[in-house]
Amino acid sequence: MNINWKELTFHYTETDYIIRSACKNGVWEQPYATRDKMIPIHAAATGLHYGQECFEGLKAFRGIDGNVRIFRMEENAKRMYQSAEGLLMTPVPIELFCKAVLLALKMNINFLPPYETGATLYFRPLLVATTPDISVGPGKDCEFVVIPTPIGPYFPNGFKGMPALINRTVDRAASQGTGCWKVGGNYAASFRASEAAHAMGYECMFTDTKTHKYIDECTASNFIGIRTRNNATQRYEYLTPRSSAILPSITNDSLMTLAREMGMKVTRRRIRVEELAYLQEAAACGTACVISPLTKVIDPDNNITYTFGDKPGPILTKLYHALQDIQYGRVQDKHNWCTVIKQTT
Numbered sequence: 001m002n003i004n005w006k007e008l009t010f011h012y013t014e015t016d017y018i019i020r021s022a023c024k025n026g027v028w029e030q031p032y033a034t035r036d037k038m039i040p041i042h043a044a045a046t047g048l049h050y051g052q053e054c055f056e057g058l059k060a061f062r063g064i065d066g067n068v069r070i071f072r073m074e075e076n077a078k079r080m081y082q083s084a085e086g087l088l089m090t091p092v093p094i095e096l097f098c099k100a101v102l103l104a105l106k107m108n109i110n111f112l113p114p115y116e117t118g119a120t121l122y123f124r125p126l127l128v129a130t131t132p133d134i135s136v137g138p139g140k141d142c143e144f145v146v147i148p149t150p151i152g153p154y155f156p157n158g159f160k161g162m163p164a165l166i167n168r169t170v171d172r173a174a175s176q177g178t179g180c181w182k183v184g185g186n187y188a189a190s191f192r193a194s195e196a197a198h199a200m201g202y203e204c205m206f207t208d209t210k211t212h213k214y215i216d217e218c219t220a221s222n223f224i225g226i227r228t229r230n231n232a233t234q235r236y237e238y239l240t241p242r243s244s245a246i247l248p249s250i251t252n253d254s255l256m257t258l259a260r261e262m263g264m265k266v267t268r269r270r271i272r273v274e275e276l277a278y279l280q281e282a283a284a285c286g287t288a289c290v291i292s293p294l295t296k297v298i299d300p301d302n303n304i305t306y307t308f309g310d311k312p313g314p315i316l317t318k319l320y321h322a323l324q325d326i327q328y329g330r331v332q333d334k335h336n337w338c339t340v341i342k343q344t345t
């Protein structure tokens with residue numbers, strides 16, 4: 001194995017093993033490691049035809065003390081449970097999910113990047129319905145896999161911002177659809193918009209599908225904004241959208257807790273696009289980046305550009321470091337967010 005950790009990106013790099021576990025007639029098999037990265041799947045599987053599949057994304061960090069920390073693994077397990085229930089799939093039991101992720105780590109420990117690199121070991125759990133059936137309806141048998149891959153730092157050249165572009169011509173997920181679950185169809189539906197934005201160097205921002213007046217989220221991240229409150233005890237407000245169509249981000253949840261601890265007012269409500277004018281800082285947040293500050297947001301339909309400065313603002317920078325410090329074991333993990341796997345060497 002010869003990996004140049006510094007050159008890793010967010011693309012797939014093959015490791016030694018993936019973990020598999022199938023569910024047949026409601027019975028789960030014990031998760032096991034295999035070198036074979038191919039999963040045999042019936043050509044008539046409902047997962048392939050009707051999009052009955054869901055996935056997750058979480059990371060393991062090599063800490064400053066040499067130990068490994070997996071961040072909020074149980075929350076990902078719970079979210080996948082909800083995604084599966086949303087698509088009438090057989091959910092993966094929480095313990096089985098965690099067992100499979102731990103096994104994926106153990107079997108691929110050599111692929112966990114060293115501390116100083118800023119790279120991490122990312123796990124992609126995937127659940128796909130395998131029941132062969134052509135008639136439109138949910139299948140109950142499924143295959144669960146955990147695919148590990150080392151990924152590079154999101155900010156190889158330092159923590160910095162990028163611009164975002166609002167897209168109202170493509171709806172990512174309907175207000176009473178599947179947006180609150182991590183299902184492949186949401187991403188396929190957003191590709192037209194996100195690829196167009198990315199090609200121009202922008203993050204893509206989606207609005208609510210009913211009125212297109214409220215901010216929903218970005219392609220693979222929640223939106224957060226920071227507002228200064230004059231003459232208020234809580235000088236800063238952390239604002240994030242409430243919407244039935246967005247994924248409940250585990251990073252956002254963690255940042256809200258940290259923001260409260262820093263004395264900020266934390267508000268989750270519908271946020272109109274024009275309210276961007278009252279924010280001092282704005283960002284996208286998620287597992288991949290933790291926080292990706294937005295330098296500006298362009299609303300092409302109303303010909304308005306909301307600017308937030310070329311450099312990440314002080315509050316988002318503080319939140320970013322506070323969360324990374326926990327993930328890398330540089331500060332005490334008061335909330336027990338990390339599963340720590342002690343290393344002897």
Ligand SMILES: Cc1ncc(COP(=O)(O)O)c(C=O)c1O
Binds near residue numbers: 218221
């Ligand atoms: C659509 C969407 N929103 C938000 C997020 C951020 O969620 P998390 O912080 O759990 O990674 C993700 C990534 O998982 C996502 O794909």
